[in-house]
Amino acid sequence: MSGVYAGRALKQSISSVARCSRPQYLRLRAQRPAFKPMVRSFTASTRISEKKYTEDHEWIELSSDGKTGTIGISTYAAAALGDVVFVELPTLDLTVAKGDSMGAVESVKSASDIMTPVSGKIVEANSVLEDTPGTINKSPEGDGWLAKIELSDVKELEGLLDGEGYRKFTEEAEGH
Template structure:
């Protein structure tokens, strides 16, 4: 146990005085800075209703769930975000969405590494219902990823927006 005075001395003025007297100044980083306006990015969909936007240089991507899925899920009450830094294969569960007593896995569309997660969703899970396919700040995207070589190959197995639209139209008919 350290002595009072030594501790107090080491703690001042940065701790004692600063905390009491001055409001904590926070560095506010504009979240918009994260949003790189995509020029000719590629969007693909999985059969499991995830989407991925891949940058033109095929190095990075943004993942989310489709409007079709968001509507089918109903009111989203919690989003369990992926773990930053985690490397995943196509089809691996990376997170989950809870709605109407259902915990539904979110799967990685391609092999990739999670670099950012959308913390807004933890606080405002309903964002997924409103703008599930929006990859900008305030949108319902789930994670930003670094795409690896295998990931680029995996893209070939996914559907482009036209094909996905047809695919969901058939799914709806079957139900």
């Protein structure tokens, strides 16, 4: 008989369970299934979404399709430039080779060309930067991205620095 009452109590709202006696509550609580945390697995490799850096302080992040990359300037470069006041974005469908200039960033301190870390065709430019170039200072490796490129050779990414390698490179540059 107590099993019937326990089953009914589980189906009732929390307020009705709160009105049961302490022994009833403990019995009902013991009948609830234990909480099992969800296990979340990822199928994508961490290498695919890892940012790669150049010694010219640009970064590229390969998208999940493995063919398109997002390009921007590093946090280190944004800090060195100071307040960005103008950005010259690349034109769409521009075909570039690794190391070519694809645009420029001007700040109150200086101007700097943006070099492409890989070869390919520009498929999108971040038009937000035309109206608010300061986005680069606020989020250089996030919302302040410059362009998206369709890579012509994914193997060119292998010659770039990973996050740790770039960090060491910038520390050495600051030491000189």
